[in-house]
Amino acid sequence: MLGNFSYSNPTKLYFGEDSLQFLNEELPKYGKTILLTYGGGSIKANGIYDKVVEILKANGKQIVEDGGVMPNPTVQKLYEGCKLAKEHNVDLILAVGGGSVCDYSKAVSVSAYCEEDPWEKYYIRMEDVDNKIIPVGCVLTMVGTGSEMNGGAVITNHEQKLKIGHIFGDNVFPKFSILNPVFTYTLPQYQMVAGIYDIMNHITEQYFSGEDDNTSDYIMEGLMKSLIHSSRIALENPTDYEARSNIMWTATWALNTLVAQGKSTDWMVHMLGQSVGAYTDATHGMTLSAVSMAYYRYICPYGLAKFKRFAVNVWDVDCSGKSDEQIAAEGLERMEAWMKELGLTMNISALGVTEDMLEGITEGVFVMDGGYKVLDHSEIMEILRASM
Numbered sequence: 001m002l003g004n005f006s007y008s009n010p011t012k013l014y015f016g017e018d019s020l021q022f023l024n025e026e027l028p029k030y031g032k033t034i035l036l037t038y039g040g041g042s043i044k045a046n047g048i049y050d051k052v053v054e055i056l057k058a059n060g061k062q063i064v065e066d067g068g069v070m071p072n073p074t075v076q077k078l079y080e081g082c083k084l085a086k087e088h089n090v091d092l093i094l095a096v097g098g099g100s101v102c103d104y105s106k107a108v109s110v111s112a113y114c115e116e117d118p119w120e121k122y123y124i125r126m127e128d129v130d131n132k133i134i135p136v137g138c139v140l141t142m143v144g145t146g147s148e149m150n151g152g153a154v155i156t157n158h159e160q161k162l163k164i165g166h167i168f169g170d171n172v173f174p175k176f177s178i179l180n181p182v183f184t185y186t187l188p189q190y191q192m193v194a195g196i197y198d199i200m201n202h203i204t205e206q207y208f209s210g211e212d213d214n215t216s217d218y219i220m221e222g223l224m225k226s227l228i229h230s231s232r233i234a235l236e237n238p239t240d241y242e243a244r245s246n247i248m249w250t251a252t253w254a255l256n257t258l259v260a261q262g263k264s265t266d267w268m269v270h271m272l273g274q275s276v277g278a279y280t281d282a283t284h285g286m287t288l289s290a291v292s293m294a295y296y297r298y299i300c301p302y303g304l305a306k307f308k309r310f311a312v313n314v315w316d317v318d319c320s321g322k323s324d325e326q327i328a329a330e331g332l333e334r335m336e337a338w339m340k341e342l343g344l345t346m347n348i349s350a351l352g353v354t355e356d357m358l359e360g361i362t363e364g365v366f367v368m369d370g371g372y373k374v375l376d377h378s379e380i381m382e383i384l385r386a387s388m
């Protein structure tokens with residue numbers, strides 16, 4: 001049974017090859033000063049920067065540049081962005097990049113006018129926003145996180161060895177997001193496949209929880225099938241528009257809050273992956289792939305019916321003559337084979353994790369209680385060891 005909920009998603013999307021021109025419709029809604037946030041330079045190399053700046057200028061905007069947003073944005077960078085945004089009294093933050101740039105922009109949007117240390121308020125104490133929020137718009141260039149249509153903003157604190165996501169409310173979601181699949185063509189294959197696995201894992205995090213019959217699980221099965229199909233085509237031919245556009249659209253639906261309505265969710269792979277990320281600064285999707293198989297094999301007996309359903313409905317496993325345990329295991333084997341086909345990182349030692357880090361990583365894992373098994377310290381350690 002679906003639980004009760006209220007639902008809205010305020011982000012307006014513009015999707016397709018010509019979607020950038022819709023910036024011309026959005027920009028007049030905001031004041032003159034734009035904080036243009038972007039990453040380490042990919043948008044300058046592929047020409048997206050020039051196109052965006054041209055439109056901003058044509059709309060009479062004054063640009064305050066805030067480049068150099070690193071993958072897994074840091075709290076230090078957040079403080080810098082806040083200073084810049086407040087100093088220039090910016091009217092809109094325009095994020096041009098991947099999940100890191102979008103997340104960072106949302107974090108700046110709620111932190112610039114925050115009177116306390118935003119890390120303490122939003123990330124340690126998980127408090128709500130009670131100050132002015134600067135509106136954010138996104139031009140997405142990397143697919144995976146769903147940040148373009150959600151309130152998530154993940155920040156890394158290297159000093160404290162913590163990587164934490166705050167899920168903000170509707171008022172922090174991007175006001176608009178521009179999704180042009182062609183903008184993702186220049187992604188290195190490593191980032192493309194990491195993003196594909198991030199999408200898959202956003203879905204499985206929400207799927208592997210609860211035993212109720214609900215529409216969300218059927219939607220998620222469809223999303224997973226589409227993703228698996230399109231991923232294989234994109235791997236062969238990264239400029240296949242049909243495949244790249246389907247992947248982009250699936251990413252948005254995987255984490256724009258829709259499929260989580262009225263059901264419980266897990267999120268333990270992300271909690272494990274984030275703690276690995278705090279120690280290694282590795283690519284987000286790869287931190288997930290590296291811990292996934294050990295985690296899912298560990299919890300499978302506790303959620304056997306759902307793992308069986310996953311095997312049959314997503315991976316077309318033939319049930320004849322097999323026990324439920326065998327069917328569920330075969331589903332996971334097929335997922336693992338697909339992950340290897342994509343070339344994902346399958347263990348945490350390949351991301352730089354060493355034996356002496358395991359205790360600290362275990363300590364840094366936030367334990368969620370929505371999955372099939374609430375993990376204790378020794379179980380987390382066991383899963384991490386099995387991921388080595």
Ligand code: NZQ
Pocket residue numbers: 038039040041042043046069070071072073097098099100101103141142143144145146147150151152153154165183184185186187188191195198255270284285
């Ligand atoms: O920095 P530049 O030079 O732009 O290069 C980036 C970066 O090195 C590059 N890139 C992006 N678009 C490109 C491109 N290179 C060539 N052509 C393009 N079109 O790709 C690299 C990775 O970018 P990044 O934004 O870091 O990747 P992603 O989108 O995976 O974002 C990762 C961050 O999002 C957080 C992660 O924890 C991580 O910090 N997440 C946010 C979530 C949310 N808001 O809900 C949920 C996710 O689970 C995730 O935790």
Ligand code: ZN
Pocket residue numbers: 145198202270284
């Ligand atoms: Zn993710």
